[in-house]
């Protein structure tokens with residue numbers, strides 16, 4: 001798989017060489033290759049890789065959907081990311097300190113990185129802080145023992161809650177850092193245009209991929225899409241659901257005030 005990804009990424013990079021040249025001429029320090037899900041089937045296969053999908057379902061929930069993709073080249077030089085940041089600090093309506101599963105990122109590496117090649121750094125535990133709790137510009141922060149760094153090998157993937165304080169460090173090596181970043185959230189969220197391949201009709205026989213790529217189904221609410229309910233419920237399932245609802249009414253686990 002890692003070799004397939006590496007080869008396909010190299011092909012996509014080659015085909016985008018004019019775009020890359022233009023971006024570099026305009027001063028870009030990092031470049032995201034366009035339309036990666038259409039560049040090679042391996043990039044679609046990565047979205048629901050059997051080795052990863054169960055972990056994503058457990059982490060985010062059964063209403064899992066792809067939210068964004070980036071196929072990234074990070075050139076030698078200072079980092080392009082904000083200093084330690086939460087991606088969600090400006091998202092309203094959610095208590096981030098208590099919500100570990102709103103939006104997660106999977107950084108996939110298919111080349112070994114050296115420690116100075118723009119690796120990811122995190123402040124573990126900071127996902128429990130309220131937004132803007134830490135001043136990311138504190139000069140001592142990057143040297144603090146609170147910071148953890150990950151130096152990945154080819155074939156590694158790093159999955160994290162996007163509220164944990166994180167950043168890419170400077171790329172002080174002479175080599176471009178390459179990676180894929182797949183962001184996952186919930187089906188009801190608005191996703192980016194690059195979170196689905198152009199031809200969605202090819203997934204007509206795959207309800208799993210329809211959900212992951214945000215394909216709407218007539219008669220099914222945005223809030224009701226579930227990877228563990230891809231087919232209509234059987235009579236037994238309906239019976240079980242009704243039983244569970246009745247049991248919950250009779251023996252509630254949480255006491256709520258009486259109904260008005």
Ligand SMILES: O=C(O)CCC(=O)C(=O)O
Nearest residue numbers: 072081087105166167168
């Ligand atoms: O390492 C990168 O390319 C970006 C890291 C980052 O800040 C992010 O994924 O939100």
